[in-house]
Amino acid sequence: MGSQGRTRRGAVVTDPERRETLARTPSPVAWLLVAIAASFLGLFLVLPLVAVFAQALAKGLGPALAAIADDETLSAIRLTLMTVAIAVPLNVGFGLAASWAIAKFEFCGKSFLVSLIDLPFSVSPVVAGLVFVLLFGARGLLGPALADQGLQVVFAVPGIVLATTFVTFPLVARELIPLMQAQGNEEEEAAITLGASGWQTFRRVTLPKIRWGLLYGVILCAARAMGEFGAVSVVSGHVRGETNTMPLHVEILYDGYDFVGAFAVASLLALTALATLGAKSWIEARGPRRSVA
């Protein structure tokens, strides 16, 4: 788990050079590779994406918009946005703290902590969901005590937020740790030598250095939080109008033979994915120049 090869910035810097070399030698092999890659992308990415929008608009724009304006769909959209609004700040706080600790300090158990951060990626989302049911369910470890206090966790909004936070946990930290490690400590040390407090150092020195990486992590985190299906499906309870997120609502509409509705909501999710892609390339194109300058 080192910083070598993992920093996205490095890859971006060498990219234009590589493209130039390819452009100078358009061998048949290069064409073949491009053709394979393009047809693969077309088949596995573009075609399904087009199919989603085509299905949504199969009966025209009106029914698709009506499906989105439906009360249960609007409630699913609200719940999804709320979940994102809670899960992302939590993960930003956690990601900053964890990457700061890991990149700037040496302590015992550091590599263990790094692998622990990756845990939500390696655990199946279904298991992640079941863990929360086992902990907070009516027959779970903490569930009965919390229920006595009138707090319902699983099959309610808190459970959905918890499960989403869990599965998106590593995204911000994973983005920041290699970045912070690559940047080193010199500037922070200089700031502290000049009399800055810890908070001032973080705000004035570290944050400007990492803001593009942080923004990138936030975008990835938000996209994943919106789209999460597995873990949320286990803890949701699927109560329409209350504990249904957008991905779960797509499944419900599809199962109810409401194909236009299902694909209309799926199109919304696809649009957010496209927006994420756009934001990502904007950051990659603009970020390094800014932070280098």
Add this chain to the structure above:
Amino acid sequence: MGVDPNAAFARHWKKTHGQKVTIRQSHGGSGKQARAVIDGLEADVVTLALAYDIDALAEHGQLVPRDWQSKLPDRSSPYTSTIVFLVRKGNPKAIRDWGDLMKTGVLVVTPNPKTSGGARWNYLAAWAWALRKPGGSEASAEQFVRKLYANVPVLDSGARGSSTTFAQNGIGDVLLAWENEARLLVEQVGRDRLEIVIPSLSILAEPPVAVVTRNVERHGTGEVARAYLEYLYSEEAQRLVAKHFYRPRLESVARGLGRRFPPVQLVTVDEVFGGWQRAQRAHFADGGTFDRIYRPGGE
């Protein structure tokens, strides 16, 4: 819409009690939903596929009283259905009765009875037919069901999954389904593509309903929850369930709809299998008959 029993009940309650009632719904496979309620899903009423799943609520966590089934008329199932066959238009494989399902070259689509309540009705209906036909015995029934499941190319985990496999993905020659699900599918997919075959004998599927006593006590919703379930037996609601292709219990409603629901010779789980608890133990529990007869991928 005018065909939604929930909206109709809300109107009825508003008229009789002057309160606005909002009905929140969660839908899913019967076993899965029972599990969620046991794990803390705060449902006030449950309407599941089979009594066994409501028994589970009584057994784990005392969410309903043990005698829940006697709290409402007709063993707490306000409407019934039965198992029918759905085949491709023109019935190209000439499937008329259960016996035709074990012929070689016939692909049968039915969900997994280990996970799906609906699938258990399918399995028991097949078993009952083989048992009740002249010369039938437990051994011949087991032999028949073994051959039937050897013709099943894929076991989906739930009834809706099997419907999609058959109608949307075009897999299989015959789908075993609840009559209401089959009729709905014909409406959705089109009369020009699918048709229904009614077997000579089938099982009376009695999907039960119950108030989740423990939850309504906490919510203070006992009165409206009970009224909701009792409303399902009313003439107005019975007409609506018939519109959704369930067979109504109320004679006066059923009589007027004779053509909609062709008569079938029906047996019940109680008379053939001695109730759900025994059927479950003998056939679907680990090491039961289903485990013995089914080999994934067929033989």
